Every structure is written in structure tokens, then in C-alpha cells.
Amino acid sequence: MGDQAQLLRRLVDKDRGARRAKVITVASGKGGVGKTNIVVNLGIVLAGLGQVTTIVDADLGLANVDVVLGQYFRYDLEHVLKGEKTLEEVIGLGPHGLRIVPSASGVPQMANMENKQRNLLIAELAKLEHTTDFLLIDTGAGISRNVLSFANLADEVIIVVTPEPTSLADAYGLVKILVKGKAVRKIALIVNRAQGIQEGKLTGERFLALTERFLNFKMRFLGYILDDAVVGQAVRKQQPFVQSYPESWPSRQLERIAKEMLGQSAEALPERGLLSGLLRLFGGR
Ligand SMILES: Nc1ncnc2c1ncn2[C@@H]1O[C@H](COP(=O)(O)OP(=O)(O)OP(=O)(O)O)[C@@H](O)[C@H]1O
Numbered sequence: 001m002g003d004q005a006q007l008l009r010r011l012v013d014k015d016r017g018a019r020r021a022k023v024i025t026v027a028s029g030k031g032g033v034g035k036t037n038i039v040v041n042l043g044i045v046l047a048g049l050g051q052v053t054t055i056v057d058a059d060l061g062l063a064n065v066d067v068v069l070g071q072y073f074r075y076d077l078e079h080v081l082k083g084e085k086t087l088e089e090v091i092g093l094g095p096h097g098l099r100i101v102p103s104a105s106g107v108p109q110m111a112n113m114e115n116k117q118r119n120l121l122i123a124e125l126a127k128l129e130h131t132t133d134f135l136l137i138d139t140g141a142g143i144s145r146n147v148l149s150f151a152n153l154a155d156e157v158i159i160v161v162t163p164e165p166t167s168l169a170d171a172y173g174l175v176k177i178l179v180k181g182k183a184v185r186k187i188a189l190i191v192n193r194a195q196g197i198q199e200g201k202l203t204g205e206r207f208l209a210l211t212e213r214f215l216n217f218k219m220r221f222l223g224y225i226l227d228d229a230v231v232g233q234a235v236r237k238q239q240p241f242v243q244s245y246p247e248s249w250p251s252r253q254l255e256r257i258a259k260e261m262l263g264q265s266a267e268a269l270p271e272r273g274l275l276s277g278l279l280r281l282f283g284g285r
């Protein structure tokens with residue numbers, strides 16, 4: 001076992017019995033399907049429901065959580081990786097006390113990080129686990145090493161799709177890789193930009209049936225969000241839609257999704273923490 005695994009094992013042992021965040025990585029096959037909007041607005045809804053919620057902009061290099069939020073932050077992950085700030089120090093505050101770990105363009109990809117930097121980020125992320133109920137990680141599109149790392153360390157991965165065949169095909173490819181990789185245990189689905197309720201439901205049900213039949217894996221259907229002009233309008237105004245259009249369909253549907261997530265997380269603590277996820281990633285137990 002390397003130094004890194006030993007460090008993680010120490011942290012995991014210390015971690016026993018402590019409060020633990022539910023770590024959720026949001027990913028997609030195809031880009032531009034609504035991940036960042038979902039992370040930001042879902043984060044605000046969860047925070048509004050009294051959950052201590054932290055969102056992490058892990059779309060390293062092409063970060064835009066700040067753009068969707070309409071809030072800009074002085075420090076970001078780049079300062080953490082350079083060792084200039086701790087993760088706690090770069091956290092910004094959003095609506096309802098939502099905590100934001102911002103990123104910036106030009107942050108090196110996880111895959112290219114030096115060991116020292118990676119250790120630092122792991123140790124810092126691990127600290128967050130005890131100060132938050134939900135840790136939502138926004139990733140870039142596709143199947144980069146970075147995305148897979150964040151997926152592998154999560155308690156649950158949420159895959160966002162739109163009803164377009166290209167989005168569905170790419171998402172299927174991603175789910176297949178995650179299932180074959182065996183590190184991910186729970187995968188949920190959100191259908192975004194459905195043209196109607198029927199399309200939203202059917203798209204979700206069909207995707208679940210497909211993955212169950214061909215990958216022998218049961219996903220969870222978290223819900224659908226309608227295609228609605230308020231989303232684009234909110235992005236242009238740089239105000240999250242749950243705030244500028246609280247009565248819109250997407251806002252109400254996201255609330256339903258948040259409650260679904262809460263109901264589930266109330267039933268059981270996550271089976272494993274971020275730390276043990278990381279430990280498996282870097283070669284421990
Ligand atoms: N439910 C929706 N209804 C209408 N438009 C939407 C909806 N969801 C997302 N969009 C549009 O799609 C755009 C892209 O969304 P977003 O940036 O959240 O996608 P993304 O998956 O994070 O993209 P990337 O893969 O580049 O990170 C939004 O700016 C908005 O215009």
C-alpha cells in the first residue's frame with residue numbers, strides 16, 4: 001500500500017462514527033444537457049429545505065457554476081491545489097447558505113495532477129465531509145479520467161440525459177463504463193428538457209429498462225424536468241431559475257427531485273463515505 005493509501009486509511013479510521021455527507025456526482029455522456037443548472041438549482045433547493053449543502057465545481061478547466069449562479073469568487077480550487085488556501089477558505093456562500101467550491105479555467109485535470117496536489121485535494125475534500133449533509137459535484141461532459149474519478153468516489157452518480165437519441169446513447173455508454181468498472185454502486189437518472197410529462201416519464205422508464213436488460217443494473221429514476229424557456233432566460237439574467245422563477249415547471253420538478261433524494265437519504269446513511277471511496281480509488285481496501 002502506498003503512502004497515499006496509508007494516509008487515507010488513517011483518515012477513514014478517524015472517520016468512523018462521525019457525521020457523513022451524502023456525496024453525489026452529477027455527470028452526463030453528451031455535453032450541454034443541463035448538469036450545471038441542475039447542480040446549482042438543486043443545491044439551492046436542498047439548502048432551502050434546511051440541508052447543509054455544498055456544491056463543487058469539478059468541471060476543471062471549463063468551470064461555470066459561478067456564471068449560472070451570477071456570483072463570482074475571489075478564490076477557487078486553483079488556490080487550493082497550489083497550496084495557497086484550504087478548501088474551507090475558498091468556499092463561497094450562495095442563496096439559503098448554499099456553500100460553493102468554485103473552480104476556474106486553467107486548473108490542471110485530475111489525471112495530470114501531481115501526487116502532492118492530489119493528496120492535498122483528497123485531504124481537503126475529506127474534511128468537507130463532516131461539515132455538510134449533501135456534497136454535489138458538477139463535472140464536465142463525457143468520459144474523462146477526471147469525471148470517472150469523481151463518479152467512483154461518490155455514494156451515488158446522477159446521470160443527466162435529454163430525450164435526444166445522441167444524449168441517450170452517450171449516457172448509456174457512460175453507465176456501461178461505470179457498471180463495468182464496479183466502483184459505482186448507485187446510479188440515478190434525471191431526464192432534462194422533456195417536451196412533455198409523457199416524454200419525460202417514458203424516456204426515463206425506457207432508459208432504465210435498457211440498462212437493466214443489457215447491463216443487468218438497476219438504476220433509480222429520480223424524475224424529469226420539462227424543457228422551458230425560463231431556464232435559458234434565467235441563465236441569461238445570471239439568476240438561478242428556482243429563484244427567479246420559483247413557480248415554473250422546472251422549479252417545481254426540481255423540488256420534487258430534491259424531496260425524493262431527501263426521502264431516500266433519510267432511510268439510510270450512505271453505505272460508505274467519500275474517504276473509503278477515495279481509498280478504493282487509490283488502492284487500499
Ligand atoms: N430544462 C431546460 N429547459 C430549457 N433549456 C434548458 C433546460 N436545461 C438546460 N437548458 C439549456 O441548456 C443550456 C446548458 O445547460 P448547462 O450549462 O447546465 O449544461 P451542462 O450539462 O452543464 O453543459 P456542459 O456539459 O457544457 O457542462 C442552458 O444554458 C440552457 O439554455
Ligand SMILES: [Mg+2]
Nearest residue numbers: 035036059139
Ligand atoms: Mg456544465
